[in-house]
Structure formats: C-alpha cells, structure tokens
Amino acid sequence: MSDLLKIQQPKIPSSLTPLDFNNREDSYISMALISDCSISKEEIEKINFDQVVFRNVTFIDGSFRFVELTDVIFDRCDLSNVNFTDAIVHRVEFRDSKLLGLNLADAALRNVLFENSNMKMGSFGYADLKQVKFDTCSLRNADYYDAKFNKVEFNNCDIDEVNLTGTELNGIDLSSCKFNRLNLSLESLAGCTVSPDQAIGFAKLLGLEIKE
DSSP states (O other): OOSSSOOOOOOOOSOOEEOOGGGOOSSEEEEEEEEEEEEESOBOSSOEEEEEEEEEEEEESOBOTTOEEEEEEEESOBOTTOBOTTOEEEEEEEESOBOTTOBOTTOEEEEEEEESOBOTTOBOTTOEEEEEEEESOBOTTOBOTTOEEEEEEEESOBOTTOBOTTOOOTTOBOTTOBOSOOBOOGGGGTTOBOOHHHHHHHHHHTTOOOOO
16 A cells, blocks of 8 residues: 555454344444445435445445445445435445445545445545545546545556546546546646646647657
8 A cells, every 4th residue: 555645444342243234133233344235225324334344245226325334344345326415425445346336436535545446436526635645446437526636646547538527637646547548628637647648639639740
C-alpha cells in the first residue's frame, strides 16, 4: 500500500461474536463476525454496521439504502450489484473482493480503502469521497459523474473508460494507472498528475500534433 495518503484503519476489537445475519434481531449490528454465507434478496433501509467483519460473504440481489458502515471490513466478499446508495461509509476496507456494479451513488465515504478488488462498472455518481484509496483495483467503466474528490488516491488501477464528467481532478495522481480512454472534460484535468505517455494522449485530444 502506498504511504502517500494516510487513511484511518477500521477499529476492530480483538474478539468478535459470530453472527448469522439471516437470524439477526435488530437493525443495529455491532462487534460481529459474519462469515462463509450468502445474504440473498435483502431490501433494507437504514441498517447500521459498527465494528463488523464480513469474511467470504456473497450478497445476492441486495439493497441497503442509507446503510451506515463504521469500522467495517469486507474480506473476500462478493457485493456485485449491491445497492449502497446514500450510504455513510467511515473507516471501511474492501479487500480482495468482487464489487462489480456496486452502487455507491450519493454516498459519503471517509477513510475508505478498496484493495485488490474487481470494481468494474461501479457507480459513484454524486458521491463525496474524502481520504479514499483505490489500490490495485479494476475500475473499468466505473462512473464518478459529478463526484467530489478530496485526498483520493488511485494506485496501480485499471481506469479505462471511467466516467469522470463533472468531477474535478485537482490534486489527483493518475500516473500509475492504465487506460486507453477516459470520459471527462479537459478543464477538469487542471492540477491532475499524469505520466508522460498519458500527457501525450491528452495532448492529442486537444488536437495537438506530437512530433517525435
């Protein structure tokens, strides 16, 4: 993990109580380990997870609007197409997980790590991201339309065809990422760090002729 951006790690106690999510008693779940199971077709609003570890959990057709995740780890989980719109996500890690089409539109993310995960076609439209790190992830065709970035790091990610329309990239470093094409306005690139090869590609978008 890069040391350029410091993010707070989840505060997880040394001892967690195993929990069968399907037999939970209320909408506030804390100090729990949920592992080796499937959570299918749940449609829940305003559920809270506090100091919880999900390990090897598959979510199937799930919707958790307005979910609050505080001090949570998702380890080797499948959250493909899960609906987390309007979520509050604080000190959360997604590790080695499948997050295809994960919907975090309109969410507020603080001190969040996405690591070694497949996040193709993920949705972050209108999301507010602060102290968020994407480390060695595939973000192909992900949507960050009109998102807010404050201390956001992309490290060794595949960001081909990512939609960044309306998102200011001042202070964002894309130089370690790979892509053939990005959807954005050239004005939003002001203050963005890119590699020499990437700079040539953007120059061509401006209609400049590059002389070898």
